Amino acid sequence: MVSCHTSIAQEKGLGRKRQNKRPKMGAFDRYMGTKWWLKDRFLGSRVSESAPIIVGGCGRSGTTLMWTILDTHPNICCGPESSIMRGGALKSGKLAMRFDFDPARIRAMARQADSQTDFIDRFFDEFRARHGKSRWAEKSPRNVHRLAFVREHFPNSRFIHVIRDGRDVICSLRTHPRHKVVDGELVKLNTQNPIESCIGRWVRDVSAGIVHRGEPWYIEVRYEDLVSKPEETLRGLFDFLEEPWDDSVLESYKVPRDYTKFAQSPEVTRPIYQTSMQRWRRDLSPDEIELFKRRAGSLLIELGYAEDNEWGREGGTEGDAEPSS
Numbered sequence: 001m002v003s004c005h006t007s008i009a010q011e012k013g014l015g016r017k018r019q020n021k022r023p024k025m026g027a028f029d030r031y032m033g034t035k036w037w038l039k040d041r042f043l044g045s046r047v048s049e050s051a052p053i054i055v056g057g058c059g060r061s062g063t064t065l066m067w068t069i070l071d072t073h074p075n076i077c078c079g080p081e082s083s084i085m086r087g088g089a090l091k092s093g094k095l096a097m098r099f100d101f102d103p104a105r106i107r108a109m110a111r112q113a114d115s116q117t118d119f120i121d122r123f124f125d126e127f128r129a130r131h132g133k134s135r136w137a138e139k140s141p142r143n144v145h146r147l148a149f150v151r152e153h154f155p156n157s158r159f160i161h162v163i164r165d166g167r168d169v170i171c172s173l174r175t176h177p178r179h180k181v182v183d184g185e186l187v188k189l190n191t192q193n194p195i196e197s198c199i200g201r202w203v204r205d206v207s208a209g210i211v212h213r214g215e216p217w218y219i220e221v222r223y224e225d226l227v228s229k230p231e232e233t234l235r236g237l238f239d240f241l242e243e244p245w246d247d248s249v250l251e252s253y254k255v256p257r258d259y260t261k262f263a264q265s266p267e268v269t270r271p272i273y274q275t276s277m278q279r280w281r282r283d284l285s286p287d288e289i290e291l292f293k294r295r296a297g298s299l300l301i302e303l304g305y306a307e308d309n310e311w312g313r314e315g316g317t318e319g320d321a322e323p324s325s
Contacts, residue, residue, distance in 0.1 A: 032089070036119070046114065047152075050154065052137060053070060054085070055137060055160045057163060059169075059205075063162045068257070069249050073243060073246055074133075074248070077133035079127060080098040083142065086142060124136040142205075161219065162221050162226075163220055163223065165305045166299065167305075168278065175193070176193065196295070199292055203296050219237065221233060230250055
């Protein structure tokens with residue numbers, strides 16, 4: 001594992017650095033995606049017997065923190081975002097780069113697989129075996145929109161929906177992504193996304209998950225609970241996952257990790273902190289608060305983050321640190 005103590009480079013002098021390029025999708029990837037889609041459509045869907053843990057939710061809600069916590073458990077192997085549940089083309093180059101696989105090995109597994117589900121099983125079985133773990137987990141925020149696929153193909157799975165106060169989420173989404181990787185170092189960006197699109201994403205992503213409330217395979221974990229009362233929250237979570245408690249999950253930050261795998265959330269290499277709660281009190285303007293109330297106020301109330309739409313900027317705790325998405 002590469003040391004987690006990679007420095008964050010400054011933007012000055014970037015012209016002299018060669019930027020890491022995202023692998024392009026090739027004909028093989030498109031072919032495998034089409035082949036698996038046709039097989040599922042005309043020959044029936046393959047059903048896995050594995051019992052993975054699937055993590056999802058709106059980005060910037062704490063899903064990356066959940067990833068590191070799960071991966072610290074002695075039985076569970078959780079790697080970087082794979083987006084492998086989203087379907088479509090294979091994206092073998094992306095998987096190879098993020099999971100430190102030889103691209104040829106990814107292609108070999110794809111050729112051997114008779115479906116997307118079979119490939120997912122093969123890939124994660126090999127990944128967890130490399131790390132000596134008995135169970136695999138997959139964290140990609142957009143998994144919250146793929147629960148129909150997950151339940152059809154992985155009926156023994158458990159889903160963790162990580163939820164955070166939408167007012168804080170949109171403050172973080174507005175500046176996401178915050179870094180890019182250049183020559184193995186994290187370089188700060190100056191992203192500014194429209195606040196309207198950030199609100200819309202939070203509403204869509206959270207709404208896609210909460211429709212499954214009450215299902216025995218579904219659990220919600222609040223970011224605020226995770227950082228303010230981690231042991232109590234995590235004991236309940238691991239009971240739900242039917243995994244034994246292990247104190248190491250409270251110190252996931254002590255595990256050496258590659259900074260470049262956490263380009264948008266390097267904070268996960270630090271102890272759990274609470275300073276990112278209620279950052280909206282400082283970051284949102286009065287006009288933005290009113291816009292949020294119109295677009296997402298009812299969902300905020302439904303989730304219990306507000307009693308009514310009369311909340312505003314007065315009082316409360318202000319935070320200035322970024323969450324782990």
